[in-house]
Amino acid sequence: MTSTTLDQRTANSGRRVSRFLSVGIVVVILALLVVFFVLPVIWLLLAPTKTAGDLIHQFPLSFGSFDQVGKAWQHLVAFQGGAIFVWLKNSAIYSVGSLILTLATSVPAGYALALTRFRGRKILLSITLVVMIMPSAALVLPTFLELNLFGLIGTVWSIILPFSFYPFGVYLVYIYFATSLPRDLLSAARIDGCNEWQVFWRVAMPLAKPVVGLIAFFSFVNNWNNFFLPYLVLPNSDQFPIQVGLNQLLSSTPSFNPVAGKGLNITSPELALAIIIAILPVLVLFLFSQRALVSGMLAGATKE
Numbered sequence: 001m002t003s004t005t006l007d008q009r010t011a012n013s014g015r016r017v018s019r020f021l022s023v024g025i026v027v028v029i030l031a032l033l034v035v036f037f038v039l040p041v042i043w044l045l046l047a048p049t050k051t052a053g054d055l056i057h058q059f060p061l062s063f064g065s066f067d068q069v070g071k072a073w074q075h076l077v078a079f080q081g082g083a084i085f086v087w088l089k090n091s092a093i094y095s096v097g098s099l100i101l102t103l104a105t106s107v108p109a110g111y112a113l114a115l116t117r118f119r120g121r122k123i124l125l126s127i128t129l130v131v132m133i134m135p136s137a138a139l140v141l142p143t144f145l146e147l148n149l150f151g152l153i154g155t156v157w158s159i160i161l162p163f164s165f166y167p168f169g170v171y172l173v174y175i176y177f178a179t180s181l182p183r184d185l186l187s188a189a190r191i192d193g194c195n196e197w198q199v200f201w202r203v204a205m206p207l208a209k210p211v212v213g214l215i216a217f218f219s220f221v222n223n224w225n226n227f228f229l230p231y232l233v234l235p236n237s238d239q240f241p242i243q244v245g246l247n248q249l250l251s252s253t254p255s256f257n258p259v260a261g262k263g264l265n266i267t268s269p270e271l272a273l274a275i276i277i278a279i280l281p282v283l284v285l286f287l288f289s290q291r292a293l294v295s296g297m298l299a300g301a302t303k304e
Helices: 003-049 052-057 066-081 083-115 121-133 136-149 157-164 167-180 183-191 196-207 209-225 228-233 242-251 268-299
Strands: none
Touching (some): 066 268, 083 121, 083 157, 083 209, 209 242
């Protein structure tokens, strides 16, 4: 046996060990993802099918019965006279209203920062970046004081106006227009007699459908899931969005709050069902927005 053959066998053995280690690492990572992300979702989906006692004593991933789902639904709807429907309606009003204002402000602002030159442009862009990377909780107190100064606490505008301030959307539009919008196309539109508003609305906006769709999706999800600000500025339960309503349901669940009323019939299955209902609008939007984003990209494509 020559030294060349030994070297080849050693190299092949090293490759097999390396491949085995790589596969093992991938399997471990996938197993951790399943344990920490997939199993909790499965448990959440199965929880409304069982009673609170079954959740403790039965196998966590076992299926109960559809009758128990019906009972959990009845108890949830009976809570405060159907408060969950009011919370869902409020979340829809806050999220959609803020989304409209977000698109009306973020897209023109990003376009102006990308394609126009004016004094203070770099400072304004830097401020947008700083605010974008700041934790949202850090802005809650100054936002609360400002809303209180204008007497907006407890009104629908105390939610819609702060939600409409979306620096991430401004920066996303800025990046898109600064890197992807053909300047020759804008110049040709100006030569054809279009003013700046017509250039923006007729030329830039059709090409920006993908980024507008992204902003709309992320803004809606961010608004729908926001908890801290509505929790502070809304005093009445009939004004709560669904996320704050879930906190009220949690405080009415005896397993989480021992002093909760016993006659409310709100237990872990009802709470799990409420969480699923709160997630559904975002999930449906995500499923349908994929096709909308793809069609927007095709509609905004330029042809040579």
